[in-house]
């Protein structure tokens with residue numbers, strides 16, 4: 001048995017850019033290939049581990065700090081971590097990179113207009129109406145990654161294409177074995 005390498009795929013991008021959608025599809029594919037993975041998602045983590053936190057810069061940083069601690073433990077023990085968090089600040093993402101094993105920054109990109117048009121959770125309408133403070137991309141900053149390891153342009157590619165890009169990266173960097181069978 002070859003020991004599995006841990007890694008931390010860090011999906012960052014605006015709300016509605018496609019972080020969760022791609023991470024879920026990727027999770028299914030990796031599990032089907034027998035890779036040990038754990039998915040950490042902003043929306044679910046905020047209902048448990050960090051339910052006491054809001055969206056000020058200080059609380060956002062605390063949210064990421066706690067999640068980073070979990071990602072650190074998992075990734076150093078051979079688990080592939082799929083983390084989807086808006087994580088708007090470059091400095092915070094650099095901190096995550098320093099703490100976790102085999103950190104891979106995935107910029108999930110779609111123009112703000114596209115994310116607002118999708119409005120998956122109805123949040124953009126509220127943000128544009130001024131009903132939500134600190135909404136990333138509208139009333140709060142999003143610092144785009146300057147040199148992400150992978151960039152997904154979800155307004156131009158299908159979910160399958162985005163997933164294939166990440167899988168190719170993982171295979172190229174020998175984080176997962178090259179898959180010879182049928183794509184699930």
Ligand code: ADP
Nearest residue numbers: 014015016017018019020021120154157158159
């Ligand atoms: P986030 O997790 O970044 O807030 P979600 O994954 O919740 O975003 O929502 C993204 C939305 O965009 C979903 O409704 C998804 O079906 C749609 N979408 C369209 N094309 C893509 C793509 N190529 N990758 C990911 N999502 C896409």
